[in-house]
Amino acid sequence: MVKLTTSFVCQQCGYQSPRWMGQCPNCNTWNSLVEAVVSTSKQRSAHSAQHEKIEAVRLSDVKKEVYAHRTLTGIAELDRVLGGGIVGGMVTLIAGEPGIGKSTLLLQIAQNIKGEVVYVAGEESATQIANRANRLGVKSTHISIIESSDVDGVIGQISQMSPISLIIVDSIQTMTTSDLTGTAGSVGQVRECASRLSSWAKRSHVPVFMVGHVTREGTIAGPRVLEHMVDTVLWFEGERSEFLRVIRAVKNRFGATDEVGVFTMEEKGLIEVTNPSELFVGGFEGVGGSAVGVILEGSRPMLVEIQALVSPTKLAFPKRSASGIDARRLELIVAVLSRRVGLPLWDNDVFVNVTGGIRLADPASDLAVALAVASAFHDKPLPRGVVALGEVGLLGEVRDVIQRERRIKEARRLGYKTAITSKETRTVSEAIKRFISTK
Template sequence: MAKTKRKYVCQACGSVSPRWQGQCSDCAEWNSLVEEAAPTVFSAKHDLSGGGQTIRFVPLDAPVPLPQRRPTGLAEFDRALGGGFVPGSAILMGGDPGIGKSTLLLQTCATVARSGGRVVYISGEEAAGQVRLRAERLGLSDAPVSLAATTSVRDILTTLGDMEPPALLIIDSIQTMHSDQIEGAPGTVSQVRGCALELIRYAKRNGVAMVLVGHVTKDGNIAGPRVLEHMVDVVMSFEGERSHQYRILRALKNRFGAVDEIGVFSMEGAGLVEVTNPSMLFLSGRDEPLAGSAVFPALEGTRPVLVEIQALIVRLQSGATPRRAVVGWDNGRMAMLLAVLEARCGLTFSSAEVYLNVAGGYRLTDPAADLAVAAALVSALSERALPAQSVWFGEVSLAGEIRPVAHAPLRLRESVKLGFDRAFGPGSVAEKGEKVAGARFHPMRQLPNLVDHVVGSQ
């Protein structure tokens, strides 16, 4: 009798090892390898070339009807999705614990149910009574939502098969689901992959819009196998700091709409409230310009958002190693920008502590923030405020050049709408004629031009 082969699968990254070891060799996680049953090995006598059903091919130019989206009832949620739920789509939503995922989905379920859509909410983490208490606190207890608390995928699919397919199905969360056809505890790679596959198959076959809530790791990635993100149609991330009231719903993958669209919410006592003008949320109220403060028109998808970048320079008297602290921006990018300012502009930051903060807890990933960060640093170092009602945008190269960025007119229009009438950016904006009425644009081609402007402004 042949000896059964064993395999050990990492629960963090999904890599397979022939033997158990304390640390995964691929992702370096400790105690993450779990033994799973080896797959059945087919011999050459198993021929799969016959006995199946013949598939039908269609040409690329075949007419395809556009999907009829169902609005969620929350404009910010619809923006992030690209217009609403698509029937038969699978959506994976991740976020830190306690950030408000269940609250957002419960509010969405209530609005869809009140508009006439059948909604099923399956909770695997909380009892039905806990969900009802949250609904009562949010004023949603009168919504006709079908609620159940279970973790068995067999029971869920059997129950859904005996009823009319709902318009919206919520599974909270996929890591708690369990299938009796798969070995392993809930949350393992095989269980998460198998349960998600069965639920997605049901949603596709019956035209049900389904949302799977996913746990996240300490690094912010969705827990479980990476293939889970490939199986679904939309991957969304619900972000925010617990110390701040705002929440951002970001689309990381969307087969039915644009990627990197965001929806902004504010956590209030009655639940999540939509923020129609997020720029005012990230701009602190200032009566007069302050040194070390610059406003940057960030772009999230098709939505421009004005955020305030704050810098503080503390000169050291002793020979202690200076600190570099960054909140809301990439630490490595700030180190690169400091090096460019020292090498190309002759400024000295090596003997001073540098602190950088993006107001409101916002996290910047747009490379166009380089010029705004540089302006805040130069302003803090020289202790001179930047011009009032001005915005800064542009990418800085290692040679000290101000490189062009995308969608400059969109950034300028949002700035003018909020009362910022001066803009500093790449010279290519003026060359292409991308100026916007109401905004005085000052082109900059080299980083030393920024230093000369700030230092010589007073």
Template structure:
């Protein structure tokens, strides 16, 4: 048995047997942390001759047991609730409401629930539960950041927990490894320990994880590979809404989303998104509706545009919720193809509530709002525009057009603008081939 030294980057987890001043992987400076490992160099060590069991596809397997939470929308997003024995990771920025979320979803879980925190004091946690009016006697609290101590406490407990919440994995450590809590090594090894314990004892584990400045889960990438489901908790900074995204799920579909609003009573799911985003809509110049695809959900959103004379010398381009690059591209196409004097104007584009959109199907709605504001002419009645604009000015087809139109008609909209290529599948809509045809709709008023 010999001892070998190796070095791990404390930022990205890169490992090397030699010290490095600059990480070859992430280019971090002075991030190398030294570790030691015992290596067995027995020359005549016999290899294992055990065999593995072969499983065939026609064998019957048991259906996973689901553990439902108190938030129906959350259960639906993870395909019916937590799977018994599954490992879940909820990641998000500090202060976004992760602790509030797990407090609420633990309210009505059947069986004993254990909440282990290494971040907050006893007073802080109990006050949060009281603020949320949660008085479930089947919820136990552990205030500890030693993962081995938490595992031993669960093992010796007279009540076997059905779900264990770890808040957060970045605060946990094991004395077996000589590094601080939150380091790459501690996050990796603590995750492995609690995962192995959960799988062997059929206990559901929910890990809370922080994110770095880029928005990715802090710590080693192996953390996301270990868990069965990754739940990303985002903050829409302009609207104040919380969005729950399912980015990985071994027990169901991904790209599911939930919209939540933070109130004094905790997080409340937005059940009727149509009313929430279209509550203040009016058919005035510069206003156009569209249907965006966010994950697996289709959401109606209002696009507002204001084209005005520059107050200062250089025209400004300001957006809220809409990617600035798309607005610049669309305004350039309108200027080039239609000879519109839009490049010399101030351009302001916003979504209802400042909701952030990345769906390219909003291009036609942005163009319609810009033209409407520039001509100071409202659309022909409440208008929904769906389509992507190419650099040649043509309107390109988009996905899920039938479902988008179905939602549009459900809202009572009759003036629906769609790409000409999509019009073959649906009727009673206005097909638009290029932006020239879009402008003709305004000139015909």
């Protein structure tokens, strides 16, 4: 006999409660508990349940070669982010805004994989996917499509299709199970479907890629536990109106999380950018307000151009606008320039932009930001062939950065002969006096 039970689940963290509460006691989020109806065919007590026989295995006896073998995706930028390729049984969640190119990337991966690939289409029809594959020039003779959102039916079908090299689920928010009466995309459905797919992947030793939607706040739709259930979480970033795409791993059980892959979106799909420095630096020199810095994304040094605009304001509170860097970091650098260097920025608006659409998190870009703002204030350009790398401290000092020589080598490879570092200039004020003519 089917018995219905009702519980309330937090949409943010997945916390369950037998009754509704205005605030989740686990994550303290307000109005996040939604009702979920669970249907169970039978209830078994702990004494009557039949337990599976469990055996302990010594860690030294585990076959280490299982994870040593990786399957390359055929996309070097993605393989770099994944840590060298796909591992058997690996469950990967790829998230990004609608239209950013997630489905395009997955089709290109499917084309490069040797062996049978199953594409589970929960959003689009087989015709739509075939049309996209044709537009991208994807050879799809080894790709099978399952048009279904029933996770149990999908698992039953792929279990009979042996051998399979890769499963693609587009998207996890459209999958449902009849064991839950909630609608597709609800917290319970997303969590249960992801759990069943992950369990099947581990048992079958077949890698699974799942597409995840994002909310308006920029978080993955569904319970936060979804990110804990998978092995790898990839973020696909970029503006739909721009051609640049950046993919990074925010979680990776089989590799590092500090690598990034850079692509450009073109008519024939995503094209790898093997030398991002040439893409991010425009070469527009001789104008005040521009400085070139060298950041480190994982093991890869990149040159970036930082542009600044300083304009007098009549407002009581001047604007501090940042695009591509943290706004609080910009406020800190502006405060150092005002207090330690003596630039009267309290009556000026300051705008800073990182060209190319990349976001900076490396503090080594601080000095380049400071020089760009100072250059814009004085309307004097930096000399040609100059790059800046250094962290700016609250005392106005320039601090050294990790792998300095490697960054300088990358800059010299691209024709930049002079590097402003903590070895040449101890303070920001000294760097401005030396490289920006204020006379």
